[in-house]
Amino acid sequence: MPELPEVDTYRSYLAHNVLHKTIIGVEADFENYGRIFEASKLEFSSLEGESFEKALRYGKYCLLELSGERVLVLHFGMSGDVKYYKKGDPDPEHSAMVFSFQEGHKLAVISVRKFGKVILAESRQEFIETKGLGPDALSLDKEGFIEIMVAKRGRIKSALMDQTTISGIGNMYSDEILYHAGIKPDKKVNDFGKKDLETVYEKMISVLKTAIENGADSEKMPENYLIRRREAGAICGICGGKIKNIKIAGRSAYFCSKHQK
DNA sequence: AGTACCACCTGACGGC
């Protein structure tokens, strides 16, 4: 379920499969999935004859740049997926949108819980500005990160998850980052020193990169990652302490009660 | 500017 690393695996899947292929059909199931579309049936149909030329990622969004000026933007909500398959094979379950390519394959945009979005934007920049997204977590340098965070109040976990502050981090990876940084998720950002922020930044980058390298597959992540044992009462893989679960801003936060302070 | 809560949906899982 897609935070930045998962979306990056979708991006690379799309880059590998659907670029430079002429779109000859666009079917959007407005009857069942109307709420996820931010464009009309007619506007989607206007993609016929174009092709996807570039697959990019910004935060938790996947951007497919078209041969014309526009960009098709996918957001996966909590249950989205994409699948490339042979023409003639059945459409995957929960397909909200299906693109047909001239060369004989199809691309399905899948949405089980109907939480995602399919957006047709004028440009990458227009999209980012319209959504008010903060800088992508992986494009930030240390100075930029610190500058943004010193302006924040509230709790570190919430700050990391705020997409208008930094784009790409969700519930699970915010926990993972703070777990490696040794900082409790409910600690207030304004109590942080520069050193703490540097640590959070370094762990943010290393956790996200490690996750991408492992295809965002929790089973393949290093043994000492929280994701391998994300349940209350589990034993911490770093210090042997006990993993606890609390609610922060309505979200379920997991942390080690011993080494996170 | 934060936070707390509700809403949107479906599926998986545990308890009975």
Place this chain on the structure above:
DNA sequence: TGCCGTCAGGTGGTAC
């Protein structure tokens, strides 16, 4: 086997 409550890694809106 089935029914029921609860929970899930997403965002967006409200009211305080």
